[in-house]
């Protein structure tokens with residue numbers, strides 16, 4: 001709705017018509033918005049959203065902020081030990097906090113599902129991509145960036161990719177993003193951008209000028225790049241901006257001033273804990289600066305902001321998933337339930353400032369964002385996500401009743417399965433159905449076998465009910481078996497020696 005005045009100076013008559021249209025659009029904006037909700041609904045099986053292309057003027061800007069390994073408790077509004085995130089808290093408290101929201105237990109699977117909307121059991125992207133792995137998000141799965149680009153969005157990724165780079169065709173710039181600034185691997189040094197002594201920082205498809213960027217703290221640098229994109233965006237078309245911070249992922253690094261903020265603030269404080277908390281405070285400041293840039297440009301009122309971590313905290317660093325059990329890498333709640341919220345002036349008043357207990361999964365962003373952007377995703381054959389706009393913007397019930405958290409055919413325990421003629425309980429898996437959650441081989445330890453929890457009554461997963469409700473266990477194992485039969489084998493995560501940065505000016509780059 002902001003584009004008409006741009007053409008106004010060319011012709012006086014056109015100016016008058018444009019201004020009238022503009023006022024008309026503002027006046028009827030709400031009804032247009034509701035109309036757009038009416039035409040985009042999940043189809044009969046609820047798994048795929050059918051989308052019609054509507055008027056360009058209804059497409060909001062989308063700001064997606066991803067943090068790395070930020071645990072459930074590592075955010076001001078949840079923190080018991082003293083993390084301070086006043087900017088994020090304000091945004092969350094003005095918006096909708098998603099408190100029954102799940103990602104995958106590790107980086108690449110979450111990001112693969114977020115960008116593709118397809119479950120890892122159907123992409124084969126079951127685990128993290130390490131430097132030099134000849135693997136990536138398979139090219140036959142379109143990304144949400146590509147879909148929004150087709151719908152007219154300017155699309156930009158700043159920060160971490162982590163979905164493969166062995167060929168140029170796997171780079172973010174070939175997977176739907178107009179621009180990319182950041183790293184291709186899973187993490188790097190926050191000041192010199194090295195991974196195993198070699199650089200991983202890229203501008204578009206080129207190696208970044210390290211003389212320019214070395215020594216700049218990652219969160220500061222990524223925020224600055226994001227703000228440049230916002231400042232240079234003219235609003236002729238809507239903006240899809242992904243800011244994918246590498247904080248608070250290891251290594252523990254932050255400029256001293258953020259660490260000093262926590263000298264006297266944390267419970268049971270240690271220097272490491274202060275650094276970790278400082279990393280999150282730096283993200284908080286960055287989020288404030290990015291959202292301010294949207295406001296300065298006049299884009300904020302028509303922007304949907306999403307905040308999500310990619311997996312739970314590690315449990316190794318001074319981080320916390322409290323009060324949840326487990327950590328990054330396993331399928332207890334601490335590995336997969338993370339901080340997330342949506343802020344948008346497009347939400348209905350009764351939704352703003354509330355906490356949602358509706359079930360959501362990271363794959364749901366794909367159809368939800370496609371719906372917001374009026375992108376056509378009818379060609380997605382194995383979409384696992386649901387269009388959650390009615391849940392997020394209008395406070396309606398989630399259409400989702402089930403989440404296959406994990407079925408990992410490579411993680412199999414020794415011993416005997418708990419039941420015959422159904423899903424093999426030695427395989428690492430977790431399934432949520434309503435309030436019930438079944439886990440098999442959840443943390444890959446020999447003593448772990450099979451657990452059944454009622455997550456609503458027992459969110460900390462302390463009371464195993466598998467012996468009390470064997471019929472529920474059997475039913476859920478049967479359901480896991482149903483899903484397992486549709487699963488593809490894991491992609492071939494093989495390290496290719498041709499990746500060696502010594503062959504490529506000491507940078508991690510595509511090599512095939």
Ligand SMILES: [Ca+2]
Pocket residue numbers: 068069106107249310311
């Ligand atoms: Ca992560």
